[in-house]
Amino acid sequence: MNRSALQRFVRGRKSGWDELEQLLAAPGRRTLGQLEHLDRLYRRASSDLASAQARFPGTDVERHLTQLVGRALGTIYRPARASPGALRAFYAHAYPALVQREGRYVLAAALLLMCGMGLGAGVVAAEPRGAELLVPAAIRASLEAHELWTDSLLAVAPESASASIATNNLAVLGSLFAGGLLLGLGPVALLTFNGAHLGAVLACAHHHGMLGALLGFVAAHGPVELSVLVLAGAAGLVLGHAVLEPGEWSRAEALRRRGRDAVLLALGAAPALAAIAVLEGYVSPGTWLPAGLKAALGLALAAAGWSYLLRSGAPSAGSARARDARALSRSDNTAS
């Protein structure tokens, strides 16, 4: 026979490759028979790839088989789908356990925020003109006129205010987390600055005798909102720490390992933001609830949230889970 070995190879094997390609592209559930066939075809294609690499390197046949086996690999070794059950398990165990495991970052973020608040309030209390630096002019003007700028929230439709509050909060959360990549400077600066801003506004309101009214507005949503800020800031600090001090890993590898935890830490808190947006848009500006009730509501929500985060998720189960996860990731490494 004069035909080239390459041509003979393709001619003999191509029908199996085409069949594998069709099976991979077919939508919907596969029957057991199809799965067994898929497995057989995949093994055949990968042994064909091995022989193509040895006999016909750099040809289209090798490239075709590489793509085919790569695609099949993704289908056959597919990770478990996320299910509603997994979401429930995440909030029942994994998320509180994660928050507890990263507790020192959460604490650091909370301290940064409080430092900022103390600083801002201290500056304005000691020297009222400091407000010119720390409090936006519009807010200062309305405080001096003894009306709350938040009253104007009611003038526009509350629901659109709620929407813009939601997007604004999401943007703050996103930049707190993502800023962690900038050596952790993002969350440090944002937490301190937001804290200073808040402290200065409160002190300025006190100076003009508006503190009670302002607290009445803030009380319902403030505690939970600040808690979410702290969690997102903690996630940013986790990222920043991974960049600054990667330990035995390369920076990219450290980022990958810690990035997962950081994202879950920030994402887990996101649903609370949606709830807060509704409160901030509908409940806080209204006058139909007395300020005391609003404050009780806000504090109760925050207390419930923190007691959930710090007490549920049975620490022993959580640490066993963490050990499992660590063991899993170790075996991943030895395999690859």
Next chain:
Amino acid sequence: MAAHDTQHLFVTTPERVTLSLPVAGVGHRVLAWFVDASLLFLGWCTLYFAASLALDVLQWLRALEGLLRALLLAGAFSAQWAAWTACEVLMGGQTPGKRLLGIRVTRRDGGPVGFTESAVRNLLRVVDFLPLGYAGGLLAMLLGGEARRLGDLVAGTLVVQDGRVDLSGYLGDPAAAATGRPLSPAEWELLVHFRARRAWMDSPAREALAARLARHLLGPGGERVEDPGVAESALDALAGRDAP
């Protein structure tokens, strides 16, 4: 397909075969992003107008209109993240744009992206976008080894080419190819690529190349193939098929 200077991701499968997947370039990824972003924009416009229209018709739902608009606005923010993540998880690492451009997201170990990886890389689009128009991400892709933007670095993913290679050139007709000496794989490769690309060649270059190839592949006795038309039909006969 892949040029020789493209970077490759090397993956060893559980079957002990090493894949070398070519890494997708910046150009393909930018184009895929444009396709996806346009689709998203179109989708949201349609949804918004449809919702407004429906609410205008159903006057008794007016009380709900504000809430719906609020949801739409909040949704628009998370839409890009949710849509991208859902597509990548459900479509095997691809979005419509990526499928069109023939690229796909994969983990560094060659496995498919799961929810967490996809969520991370899409959440970090915010940072990659900084300061303007994905400048940060582009910089990371150009400086780093495997064209990975910051989101890819944190998620442990990268984007590889997922092209289809046409193998029909290798099949041919067994009877017609049964003349002359056997060709080496490299020579076959040359022949197949010439036949695939000749449609885009200038005719002088094409004729000269056909003559050179015929002289080389048909061996001595190639003098008669100096005539360009004859050279190409001789090559076609060698490839075992009529000219496409």
